[in-house]
Amino acid sequence: MIGREFRFHDGKKGAALAIRIIKKSSDNLIRKVLKDGTVVIHLKGNVEEPGSILIKYLASELNMDPERFDIIEVKEGVDVLLSILDIEPGEIQKLILENIS
Secondary structure: OOOOOOOOOOOOOEEEEEEEEEEEEOOOEEEEEOOOOOEEEEEEOOOOOHHHHHHHHHHHHOOOOHHHEEEEEEEOOOEEEEEEEOOOHHHHHHHHHHOEO
16 A cells, blocks of 8 residues: 555535635525536625625525535635535535525
8 A cells, every 4th residue: 555645534424516606796696506516606795705605695595504514615716615514415406406596
């Protein structure tokens, strides 16, 4: 096993969402899901750091504890990789689709 790089993790289970944020919208809403699975979410106002607003909105909209959300990566302030703990991917997909406005 020499030469093999190991990475340990904490073993938490959950689902990941790729999100595209549309800033300066008139309202917060889940708008659509793109063919590649990216969830398009509109956030109102001039959002410079969308992470906390995104988590607060999704937690409220999906009726979940905000502590279950974790931002993995933000690219150019609009593309977000978000982890949601203790939920199966199929369950979060269902919740997202039910809440598209």
